[in-house]
Amino acid sequence: GEGLGNQFLATIREVDAVAHVVRCFEDSDITHVEGKIAPLADIETIETELMLADLDSLEKRVDNLAKKAKGNDKDAKEQLDLVNRALVLLRDGKPARLLERKPEEERAFDMLGLLTSKPVLYVCNVEEGSAKDGNNFSKQVFERAKQEGAVAVVISAKIESEIATLSREERKDFLDTLGLEEAGLDRLIRAGYQLLDLITYFTAGPKEARAWTIHRGTKAPGAAGVIHTDFEKGFIRAETIAYADYVSLGGEAGARDGGKLRLEGKEYVVADGDVMHFRFNN
Known part of the structure; x- marks a missing residue:
């Protein structure tokens, strides 16, 4: 049809x-x-x-x-x-x-x-x-x-x-x-x-969760740039939770309490399913 x-x-x-x-x-x-x-x-x-x-x-x-x-x-x-x-x-x-x-x-x-x-x-x-x-x-x-x-x-x-x-x-x-x-x-x-050779990472907040498509091997700043170029230019770090940990521990709060929230820098290669929150300079 x-x-x-x-x-x-x-x-x-x-x-x-x-x-x-x-x-x-x-x-x-x-x-x-x-x-x-x-x-x-x-x-x-x-x-x-x-x-x-x-x-x-x-x-x-x-x-x-x-x-x-x-x-x-x-x-x-x-x-x-x-x-x-x-x-x-x-x-x-x-x-x-x-x-x-x-x-x-x-x-x-x-x-x-x-x-x-x-x-x-x-x-x-x-x-x-x-x-x-x-x-x-x-x-x-x-x-x-x-x-x-x-x-x-x-x-x-x-x-x-x-x-x-x-x-x-x-x-x-x-x-x-x-x-x-x-x-x-x-x-x-x-x-x-x-x-x-594409993968997906996620951003999740109180109002909505979004999926973002990137090429496998993309580093954290490049992944941030998919959302907005300012995120890539001013990239500081990425708060990152593996997808399996995010699901099994009940979200960001549970992953943080369980020690599964990581701070990743500019050289971090994003993994498929990562849940990320970017810190950047305006």
Whole structure:
């Protein structure tokens, strides 16, 4: 349904990846555009369309970049080199993500905004009975993902559309009857975080708790900067509680009394699930 589709799109935008949602179920009541169920062929079709879009995008930039490069524009020269190398790959039927590049070229490459440069997440839409373990179609997709260094996840759009209409309590009961521990959209988000090596830390106060997304390996000042740049610039320290301690000890007060609240400095690497309170200079 439209609502489920919007949730998919919002999730993919959040993790900044390209998701290939492919049909991995048979149903005589639902026709397939090609007349058969072939998820790998569907993936090839989608990938080809994305590569053609990138080709068109880059070819339109070449002349302008070439003119600037002739005028000794250093940035234009670097971009033109990247564009020409990417065009070679794309014209050979290969996605831009396979382009070999130096670390110092990464920022310029990202600025090209190519669809086939993004990490890939394969979403296997399966029938209700295969929502837990997948089926033979989804296994084909998972094998392809493994070969490419991509990530795949199984989800049943039918189940998700039903879950969307239920309350939190009803949702848990419904999932239990299907033998599922969590909703497919939760698995989808987790797969996206795995693909992009993202983690979450929390801030909690008397009025609300918030979750913040950062890359794994981010130090405390950088994590604070996600909330506001002033927090990073004036960072002093971070009062930190591990998630397990926060839950088991009943929150900040219990963790403090139990000696589990730590003061971390600028070199502290934030752990997944940390509950943090930042001290900073204005």
